[in-house]
Amino acid sequence: MFGRQSKGSAMAKALPAGTTTMDVRPAAPAHVGTYFDESSQFTGSLKLNKAVHIDGSIEGDLDCTAAVTIGTSGKVTARIRAESVLIDGEVHGDIEARSEITLRKTARVYGDMKTEGIVIERGAKVEGQITIGPSNAVASTLAMPKPTPAPAPKV
Numbered sequence: 001m002f003g004r005q006s007k008g009s010a011m012a013k014a015l016p017a018g019t020t021t022m023d024v025r026p027a028a029p030a031h032v033g034t035y036f037d038e039s040s041q042f043t044g045s046l047k048l049n050k051a052v053h054i055d056g057s058i059e060g061d062l063d064c065t066a067a068v069t070i071g072t073s074g075k076v077t078a079r080i081r082a083e084s085v086l087i088d089g090e091v092h093g094d095i096e097a098r099s100e101i102t103l104r105k106t107a108r109v110y111g112d113m114k115t116e117g118i119v120i121e122r123g124a125k126v127e128g129q130i131t132i133g134p135s136n137a138v139a140s141t142l143a144m145p146k147p148t149p150a151p152a153p154k155v
Helices: 007-014 137-143
Strands: 034-036 041-048 052-054 057-064 067-070 075-087 090-092 095-103 108-110 113-115 118-120 125-127 130-132
Touching: 052 057, 057 067
Parallel strands: 034 052, 041 057, 052 067, 057 075, 067 075, 075 090, 075 095, 090 108, 095 113, 095 118, 108 125, 113 130
Antiparallel strands: none
16 A cells, blocks of 8 residues: 565665665674684683684784684784684794795784795795794605615526
8 A cells, every 4th residue: 555665675766876785894704713803902822723813912822723814903922823824914923834824915923934835925024934844754754755675686
């Protein structure tokens, strides 16, 4: 009788053609188990089994069995051990990543890094040593095929 409209069609008529709506609420990055926003500060030892994204301030030790991401506003003063580490912000301390360390162009790292693979974008700043390769002697021994001895000459 009164020509009911659904909210979606009413909204479409209220906005000019070609206008898109956008959710402006801050959200934790996708696929993250723990998120420290810009207002977060933590001092101590963190042990995590899920991925973590840090946009705040962390001081101490950080052990993670998954990925660690340090956002552009993130500042970490800690020893970091993780599966992989991606840095957009600032890190003061040594980093050990089992698979890979990625330094984006805004990254600033003051400490030694040890990993099996590394990606460094132009513009990233590093002050420290970088060690690339298997994390222990056993892994390097397994990766190298053992030479087969030549058959003994027959007499």
